[in-house]
Amino acid sequence: MKQILIADKILIEKELYENKAVLIDGNKILDVFDAFESEITHIPVKTFPPGSILMPAFIDTHTHLASYGISISKPNLNKFQTKKETLEFIQNYIKEQDKEIYIFVGYDESKWEDEQTLFKEDLNKISRDKAIILRRICGHKAVLNSKALEIVKDIDGIDFNTGIALEYLPLNLYQIFKPSIDERKEGILKAQEIALNLGIRGIIDITDVESFKAYQQLKREGKLKLRVGIVLYERYLDYIKNSGFEIDFGDDNLKFLGIKTFLDGSVGAGTADKLLKTDEELEYLLKQCQEYNLQLLAHAIGEKAINQFLNVFEKVIKDNYLRHRIEHFEFPYYQDIKRAKELNIYISMQPNFVALWGGFDNMYAKKLPFETLKRCNLYKTILDEGIKLSFGSDCMPLDPFLGIKGALNHFIESEKLSLNEALYLYSTAGAEFLFMEHKIGKIEPGYYADLIVIDENLRLIENVQPFE
Template sequence: MKKLLPLLLIAAITSCKQKEYNADLLVKNGLVYTVNDKFTTADAFVVNAGKIVAVGKADSLEDIYHAKTVIDAQGKPVYPGFIDAHAHFYNYGLNLQTANLVGTQSWEAVLDTVNSFATRNADGWIVGRGWDQNDWKVKNFPEKTLLDSLFPLRPVILTRIDGHAAIVNQAALNIAGVKPGQTIVGGKIEMINGKLTGILVDNAVGIVTRKIPSPTEQMTQDALLGAQNNCFAVGLTTVDDCGLDYQMVNTIDQLQRKGSLKMRIYAMLSDRPENYDYLFKRGAFKSPGLNVRAFKVYADGALGSRGACLLKDYADSAKWRGFLLSDRKHFEEVAQNIYDKGFQMCTHAIGDSANRAILQIYANLLKGKNDRRWRIEHAQIVSPDDVKYFADNNIVPSVQPTHATSDMVWALKRLGDPRIKTAYAYKDLMNTNGWIPLGTDFPVENINPLYTFYAAVVRKDLEGRPANGFQMENALSRVEALKGMTIWAAKSNFEEAEKGSIEVGKYADFVILDQDIMKVKGGELPNVKVLSTYVNGEKVYEKK
């Protein structure tokens, strides 16, 4: 009996050791799309200290790992956390605090919405965003007469859905000092019969927005956290915030270090001297949640507001081709400085003339194959003669599929045949380098990346139009679309070694959906819901 007691004690100690936790999380019984090089699937993976430590079969992994938390996915599909390669995260959050004009069907509906907002928010500037005259029966830009009568003293600015045009009232024009006949490079101050209409396009908008008081610290924090909550609810775990000022780097970093801001952000600083000075002196900034190594430059405006710079006249506006927002020399100098300092250049280019100018400037510096990953944001209309620049110089086309399905109703009127065939050509652009990052451009479009997937694959709007899809020769396959919003989006940010797939060593960012987007019928894709979202293996959203 005395000999038996030590043996029993040893057995008990050994049993206790076997039950010690050696992992934080085990996800099992899922259809796990790893999005690795071979695009294999698994049914389980293990997470420890925020990173994936094993991927494979549940029975094998359970023999090795004893996790503190076990998630039974019950056969549901699991994907890498979705990445939005082009968005305006902070501005979207600010917009949540303003008048929402998205979906308004007339100028009168806009005014009703603004009036209600003004009643609830009695002080200061009235700010709104989201109207689109292309959705109205009368598709002309509105003018400010009714706005002036409703708000004779209180300044109002209402930005178009694309962010490249706005209508303001006379009170706002007075504060900004805008006068009839005034001109600005890269912008337009609209007049009819010698009178200001209140419509400002591209750089002209900035004359007024610079007069709006800066958000308070609380407003800024509320904007970031409000945007985060909505993004997590649609499965986003990383966003590319395109066009921030350097002060936001510290704000975002501080909130992330406190643990309140968990969204990972790839921040592009705006094309401003103070932002170049900041990053050139400091160097690239990288933390687990924040990556700052890129600059966002604007070549032209938007097609919807006729600010896109075209090689030939607009089909619906004779003798008008839009304009570049700066002269070519500016873009050449900026590109040279960014190149010399080793940073990434990401340039908004919509029209075929703007794309040609920026592609040529890129090519003159990149001089062939390279791994700089300089990006053209949108690449919306590209002349067939210029497509070669992407492959020859490894220039990355960064596109937003929902632009195609939002614009298709009126884009033909702007461009005409055959130029429309060179627009929203995502498959052709993907083929140049063999990969393409996808985004939404929210708040211009809806933040839901599943709408991105749907638009890329099915090429229809949420009403299922057109019946046969829009220019289906440029649809992406489901595999390509999923890669575009995971591993390829990560690659466009130089982050493919740390995210974008469910592989050992990468961050445990993943999303569980209620249906499999790789198999569900195309028309059902917009109805797929996010069940839960995880960042670093921590649940940050769960569907109620």
């Protein structure tokens, strides 16, 4: 069905234009023209209010959408103010659902008004033959009943007398208690709904093989409404080599891209200056990616890991046709920004990180020397250098609007982006990361009508055309 869309402004590349109309037919853009010169009268017109911006839908180039979906699907205990209410809820939930393993998240015993303790025996009273696991809100602590403890026999950090598990188990919960394919599908659909309501239409999901299968099933069932690029963790390299997957294998709805490796840790954990690979290991990995046509996503937050990647890359790669990427690129040396440009490396950054942890008295400032803090998330410098840069959320949380606000309000004055620039980086720029720059991310005839309308206060007015 044909339709004409007229918003107050439309975003084309990094510029906003007024008085433009866009003609779409189903999920394709047919024409862009001056709104007041049109002689078309027989096609319905949809006009959006003053202040509205019509733009390409958001593309989030770094997510963990499937695992985000799994975690939001788990029953959350955070709303309960007492131990009694918490345990009653668990008891009723288990009565209603027929499963072998029950995972609950979000409990916070520090705010319970009755007893502020929770042990194995509390959960055994509810069930001894079904596994029950409660993960604390912080993610670093869990409590298991006896049945659940039988499953996890040889894992570090578990006190079998109390049923309390610290660190490894709670942090790797979904690798230890693997969700079923149906749970994964349910999670992806929930997360997809959230994404669509935030104006997102394209994502890259860094995930595992089981979730990739869940995506494939959803696609076959016609339920996948996002355009998804799949990146698998490095531990699947042999699996990928054997399966014959290569970069850009798939279609406009779901495609495979490559693998993700970690070169350092995080600022929050105090490990952003710790290299996780030797140069030789990284060189071998890059060569494998070249040989098997796989894109490499290298997680590098600190200057050391960024520098290491550039050094090895320079040695191995002559032409970056596989669009190898650096993820985060948070604290590069200035000269390494120039080198990244020369080497044509793709970079995905997370502007929500600045919104969450930026500033002169926030987490980054407390953890890092001032000299490093001054090189924090240099969006403007990197964009102006002409680097292939795009934005993503890392699902912390999944929300492009938070990220855009982070980029607009950067605590380093000279690194603030304009609204147009931030919108561009969260939409148009991401298309190339999905190998779809000729199909999405622009308002031009022939492109998919993956379009959204937002208002001046950075809220979604409409996700125009979720494709059929």
